[in-house]
Amino acid sequence: MNTEKNTDRNAVRNTEPAWLLVTRREVVSRITDKSFLIGTLLMVVMIVGFLGFTAWQDEKTETATLGATPDAVAMATAIADNASQVDDRLEVEVVELADDTAAETALRDDEVDAWLHPGDDGWQLTSESSEQESLTDAAQVVVRQQVLADNAAGAGTTVDALEAGSSVSTNFLRGDAEKAAVAEVVGFAFVFLFYFAALIFGMQLASSVIEEKQSRIVEIIAAAIPLRHLLAGKVLGNTALAVIQLLVYLVVGLVGMSFTSYKSYLPALSGPTAWFIGFFLAGFVALACLWAVAGSLASRTEDLQATSTPLTMLMLVMFFGGLSLDGRAQVIASFIPPVSAVVMPKRILAGGVEWWEPLVALGLLAAFAAVTVWVGEKLYRRALLQTGGRVSLRQAWSAAE
Incomplete structure (x- = not known):
């Protein structure tokens, strides 16, 4: 068989x-x-x-601590409130500091990532040794918006009126x-x-x-x-x-x-x-x-x-x-x-x-x-x-x- x-x-x-x-x-x-x-x-x-x-990067949220002396607390708070509109993966926490010396100490001790304070012509963001790119980008956009709004109010107009016709949009053929x-x-x-x-x-x-x-x-x-x-x-x-x-x-x-x-x-x-x-x-x-x-x-x-x-x-x-x-x-x-x-x-x-x-x-x-x-x-x-x-x-x- x-x-x-x-x-x-x-x-x-x-x-x-x-x-x-x-x-x-x-x-x-x-x-x-x-x-x-x-x-x-x-x-x-x-x-x-x-x-x-x-997938992990898509869901990852970056948290940045922003130090601010009394003369910069209002602007730092505005940055923290509006940072997510610039970068939806960025969260900003404001840390109030007594003075410039306290701010420098906080930077050296890594208690804050950056220190916001008035500069010679506008605002300055100081970090310990390297630039905080996401925080810097958000701060630049928000500070510009806030200053434009204040200047427009002082001139008796609006930000929209000042920026009318100045935007540049992008498009792709495909x-x-x-x-x-x-x-x-x-x-x-x-x-x-x-x-x-x-x-x-x-x-x-x-x-x-x-x-x-x-x-x-x-x-x-x-x-x-x-x-x-x-x-x-x-x-x-x-x-x-x-x-x-x-x-x-x-x-x-x-x-x-x-x-x-x-x-x-x-x-x-x-x-x-x-x-x-x-x-x-x-x-x-x-x-x-x-x-x-x-x-x-x-x-x-x-x-x-x-x-x-x-x-x-x-x-x-x-x-x-x-x-x-x-x-x-x-x-x-x-x-x-x-x-x-x-x-x-x-x-x-x-x-x-x-x-x-x-x-x-x-x-x-x-x-x-x-x-x-x-x-x-x-x-x-x-x-x-x-x-x-x-x-x-x-x-x-x-x-x-």
Whole structure:
């Protein structure tokens, strides 16, 4: 009975495509690897820690003690009453001091953060050794308002009349300042996650190719399955792992963001995030195939640095281009593969992108991935079984099938 069951299992396995067997082997071997699990967990902890710190900062209230001598108590009280209108996370407590000597002593003993007193031309805020930025900003605004109100009353007019036509407002063609800041941070996360995944999984893919080639195991594998199936299984397996890891990071990040003051932007981020996953998939497949070629060109682990240098430089161009490009250069780069894999999602985040632009960019990236896979498959097959030293691209391309 058991023999019949084992025979049935073997029959099922034998009917599976070779590339699927390789894919399953890649996924299982990596997903059960402690280093992979620990690395993923550490990244999750970093994301949670960053979002937790952000949430804590949002709720954090700064308390400042403001010392005032008798001639400044009224102005200090006005600052304490109106400081929250300037900075809603600032609370000011007034400490009345007998005279200037008492004020200086209180500063040296850290009993107060700053001392407010009349100056030669207005008011002066004195601190012990460093400026209290939040308190200074609030004091400047409130003192200006109070002095303007007193001067206006003395002139028989109002502050509104004096300030009529003097205000300068800001506006953005796309959204507001806070939304632009959120888009910038999330855009950086998109670029970093793509670079991180492509580099880590790419190096591991190339290293596994070198190990199989150096140990001559690949010759045994080549006798059992076509090399294109081996390449497809490696690329698909690592792509599946990278996407799984990416989804974990995105879910943790979006869930964590719901506990911060930026949770109102979550609905607006769902569309760009979906686009990013699509661009990530197409771009990663192309780069993974190139990493496999870099591994096949090397005969020893020491050769990988040389064979992967062009690919590493390409990834650095993508990383810094994704972060620094703006304006017309960003628009042009968003249609050029493989840079478009990181630039177009950033443009979608910022807004103002026509509905057809992501579709065209993704189509071009998918076409680039298809060409890369076709060329990479030929280079991989022709270089993988060549031993005796590093293989150049020209030698791999001109080698016999």
